[in-house]
Amino acid sequence: xxxxxxxxxxxxxxxxxxxxxxxxxKNAPDVLxxxxxxxxxxxxxxxxxxSFDFFSNINPxxxxxxxxxxxxxxxxxxTLTHQMKEYEYPALGGYKVYTYxxxxxxxxxxxxxxxxxxxxxxxxxxxxxxxxxxxIPSLAKKVxxxxxxxxxxxxESNDVVLFIKITDPPGLGNxxxxxxxxxxxxxxxxxxxxxxxxxxxxTTYQLQLDPGIDRNKPVPYDSNYFKKGDTVTLKLCNIxxxxxxxxxxxxxxxxxxxxxxxQPNKVIGxxxxxxxxxxxxxxxxxxxxxxxx
Numbered sequence: 342x343x344x345x346x347x348x349x350x351x352x353x354x355x356x357x358x359x360x361x362x363x364x365x366x367k368n369a370p371d372v373l374x375x376x377x378x379x380x381x382x383x384x385x386x387x388x389x390x391x392s393f394d395f396f397s398n399i400n401p402x403x404x405x406x407x408x409x410x411x412x413x414x415x416x417x418x419x420t421l422t423h424q425m426k427e428y429e430y431p432a433l434g435g436y437k438v439y440t441y442x443x444x445x446x447x448x449x450x451x452x453x454x455x456x457x458x459x460x461x462x463x464x465x466x467x468x469x470x471x472x473x474x475x476x477i478p479s480l481a482k483k484v485x486x487x488x489x490x491x492x493x494x495x496x497e498s499n500d501v502v503l504f505i506k507i508t509d510p511p512g513l514g515n516x517x518x519x520x521x522x523x524x525x526x527x528x529x530x531x532x533x534x535x536x537x538x539x540x541x542x543x544t545t546y547q548l549q550l551d552p553g554i555d556r557n558k559p560v561p562y563d564s565n566y567f568k569k570g571d572t573v574t575l576k577l578c579n580i581x582x583x584x585x586x587x588x589x590x591x592x593x594x595x596x597x598x599x600x601x602x603x604q605p606n607k608v609i610g611x612x613x614x615x616x617x618x619x620x621x622x623x624x625x626x627x628x629x630x631x632x633x634x
Contacts, residue, residue, distance in 0.1 A: 529553025
């Protein structure tokens, strides 16, 4: 009861100190936004869009019109340099999405991602050039085992929680990002999907594996649970420090949206010349578990 009264008093105090503040927000020029990935045994993929104004009304038409076309996108692995091609794909509602991928008519310079290799991406658009570099590290960190237990305090009897046992190699600097896939759905990143090894360096440990989430949809009440009968695939990606920094600052910023008590935060990408976003590499390892019914 005392805590409730304290909270009410706090709210009254905040309300009584309320003051109208008018912000004069000016329209900033559009900025290039890059989402570029290269993964072991996969061809690279690049998505280019333009940033939105702060008060933009986000809708499918605005998203479709934000794609950047006719850019010159080149990727190099240190030996080969390949100029990528823009492709168009149909989307729901008659809209279209656009990505840059390997030019199927110029396969002589095309390549897939490889472990222990570095890559440079160059983008020229509207008179400006942007560059970024990333690497695909080794598969230094793999999952030892994946197992399940009945979910505690669950509403439904078929709810389960998954755990992983994993060994961290000695020496700091092992960064990972994880995704999960349920049955035939797509891979989704966890709410907190990136981790470093500052605390667990060189140890073997267990932790609960939360399902990946679709950030475009409301999070369900049982978002921490899997179900009996699920086929669950874990995708654990070894990443470099630049990739870790981008996704950790991105997730912190996402979780801080609407929280007036959160600390100021900047999403740290790796592109030159003021472009937003990141070019990141994944060394992917997969582990599958079928939860019995």
